[in-house]
Amino acid sequence: MPLEEALQRLLDMADAARITERDVLTLADCDGRVLAQDLVSTLDLPPWPNSAMDGYALRLADWSGEPLAVSQRIFAGQAPAPLAAGTCARIFTGAPVPEGADCVEMQENAVVHLDERVSFSEPLQAQQNIRPQGQETTVGEQVLAAGTRLGPIELGLAASLGRDRLDVVRRVRVAVLSTGDELIEPGLPLGPGQIYNSNRRVLCSWLTRMGCEVIDAGILPDDLKQTRTRLAGLGSVDLILSTGGVSVGEADFLGIALREEGELALWKLAIKPGKPLTFGHFRGVPVIGLPGNPASTLVTFALLARPYLLRRQGVPDVEPLRFDVPAGFVWPKPGNRREYLRGRIEQGQAIIYRNQSSGVLRSAAWAEGFVEVLEGTTLALGDRVSFIPLSEVMN
C-alpha cells in the first residue's frame, strides 16, 4: 500500500472520529493544544494610532520651518490631550499619537533650541512613524481558525487581543503498549533472551510533547487471555497504540484478540523501514499497531500515527514541512519501497547514517531528519532529495 493511501485512510477515519469535547483553559495551559473555535478579535490592534519612534508628534500643516513649542509629553500608557494648534508633542515609542497630529519625526532628526522649541532637519511626510489603529487586527476579524495548533506565538497573539482563556479540544487519550515476551523494563536486570523496551519510552515522551494524555499500558505478554484482559482494562481511551506483534508470526496474540473482539487490517506499506502497520478496533476503540523495530516505529509514528492524532483533534494541515536538498550520498540501486533514511544536513547537503538497519535507534539520535528516497530511483551526488526535519514532527 502506498504511503499516501495509508495516510488518507487514517485521516478519513480520524475525521469520522473527530473529538468534539472542549476544555476552557488559561493561556499558560494551552501550549500544544488545538483551538476549538475561531479566535475573533474584539478590538482594534493597536487600539489607537501610536508612535513607532521616540521623537515628536506634530500636524504637518503646522511645520513651516519655524521652530514649534512642545505643548505636552506623551509616554506609553498615557492618554494624551488633543494636540494644541501650532505646537508639537514630545512622544515615546508605543505612546498614542494625540488627536490632530499626523506625523511623528524621530528625535535623531530634531533640533531642540535654547528656548526649548524644536525644529526638524529632514523633510517630513504625512503618517510617517505612525502605526495606524487596527494595523494588525480590526474588530470582528478572524485571527486564528478553529483547528489551529497553539504554540507560544499563537498564545501571544491571543494575549495581545486581551484573551486570557481559550476553548481548546480536549486532549487525545492514548494508551501505549508494547508486545513481546522478550521485552523488559529499563532499570531491571536483563535475563537470557531479553531486551530492554525502548519504543514505549519514545512514544510516551513524544505523545506528551504533542499534548496527548498518555496512558502507559506496559508490556503485553505473549498470551491470548492476558492480552484480552489487558485491552479490556484500558478504560476510556481514544486510541490504543501498540508496537510489535503485528507480524504474521504465530505469537501475534494482539492480532488474534482484535480479530475476535473487533476488526483488524494489516497494511503492507510500501515504505522502508516500516512495512507492516495494523489498523483495527478493539470493542470500538481504534487501534494502531506500529512495527516493533525502533526505526520503523519512529518512521510510521511520524508519518502516519502523528497526523492521525492531530486530525482526531481537527487540525486540517497535518503534513510536516519538507525541503528539497542536494544529496551528499549516492544511491546506486533503486528500491521497490520508498525509503526514509536517517540523515543530517552538512554544508547544505543531505548525508545519511552509515547503518540504516531498521533496528538501529542510534541512527535516529544522530539524525536531524528523514531523507526520502522514492521507490525506483537512483541518486548521484547533488541530485535533489526531500528532507523532513525531525523538529517538524517532534511536537
Add this chain to the structure above:
Amino acid sequence: MPLEEALQRLLDMADAARITERDVLTLADCDGRVLAQDLVSTLDLPPWPNSAMDGYALRLADWSGEPLAVSQRIFAGQAPAPLAAGTCARIFTGAPVPEGADCVEMQENAVVHLDERVSFSEPLQAQQNIRPQGQETTVGEQVLAAGTRLGPIELGLAASLGRDRLDVVRRVRVAVLSTGDELIEPGLPLGPGQIYNSNRRVLCSWLTRMGCEVIDAGILPDDLKQTRTRLAGLGSVDLILSTGGVSVGEADFLGIALREEGELALWKLAIKPGKPLTFGHFRGVPVIGLPGNPASTLVTFALLARPYLLRRQGVPDVEPLRFDVPAGFVWPKPGNRREYLRGRIEQGQAIIYRNQSSGVLRSAAWAEGFVEVLEGTTLALGDRVSFIPLSEVMN
C-alpha cells in the same frame, strides 16, 4: 553590531556561567533536558545474535538439499538450547539465534513437508537474516555525549541500554518581565492608552517548552524605585529576561537600575527586526533585554537568547537547521541590516507575509519560519535564500 558577533559574545558569557548542578531524573522527566555526563553503554545491543525474520535457523553446512527436522521452536524472549546437529529451529523475529546456527531463512522461502521436515527453495548465505550481537552498540561505547539535548529518541536510546534514570543539568531559572506603563494583563479591561501584554506569554510558553524553570515576574512599572525593588526581589535566578524598555527613551528605568547596580551594554544589532538588545548584570545576575515589538522579541529570542540559554546548560551546537530555498518573492531594495522575514514554504519556494512591520505578531502565527535576507542584497524570483523553520527554534 553584526549578529554573529552578538551571538559569539553571548555564547562566551554563557560558557563562563555554565550551570554545573545536576538532577538525577527518571527518563519520563528528562525530555528537553541536557545530558550532564556521557551515556556509555554497559551492554552489547542486541545482547546476542537475533533473527530479523520469522523463519528457520540452521547451520549452513547441514543444508545439502535434504529436508531438515525441526528440533526446537524459539520465540522472542526465550533462551534457546544449542542447535542439534543436522536439524533446524523454527524461529521468530527478535528471538536469539541458537548456538551453532549461522543462517536464518525466512518462512516464505521454506517448504514444510508432510513429515514436518523443512527444506528451502532459495540459495542460502551465511549470516543472512541474523542481526549480530553488538550491531547497534558494544559495551563501553559512548552513545550520547554530555551536552546532548534529550528528546524522545535519545530517551528511547537510553532505555534500550537499560537506563531508567539519567544525570541532567538542572533547569535554567529564568525570570521574565515586561516593561512599560502602557501594558496590561490579558483578561482585564483595556484603559485609555493601554495595550495587552503579549511578549511575556510568548516567552513564558517558549521557555517552558525549552525545559526552563520560568518565573513570571510580571510588568515592571515605569518607576525607578519600584524597578529596583522588583529586580532585587527576583531571588536566585540564572537570567533576567526583559522585553521593552531598552530604547534610549527617557522612560528607560530598567536601564538606569542596571547602570546603578550592575552594568549595561546596549548593542545596536545589524538585523531587522530586532535592532536594540541589552546585555547587562543586576547584582551579578545576567540580564538580557529584548526589544519590545513582538516580531523583534521573537527574532532576538530565537537567534540570541535561546542559544545563550542552551549554552548555559552546556549544549555545544546551538544553531538551528537552515535550508537554502528559492525565493518566491522579489526584494528590489538592498537593506543595510540583515532581515528576518516571516515566511512560509509554498510549492518549494519561500514566500513572505505581506506586512513585515515589526509590530505584527500575526505574521509570525502565519509563518512557518524565518527567511533570512542578507544586508546589501537584492533578490529576484528564484534566487536562493536561507530559511530557518520555526520548529527548529520552538523547543
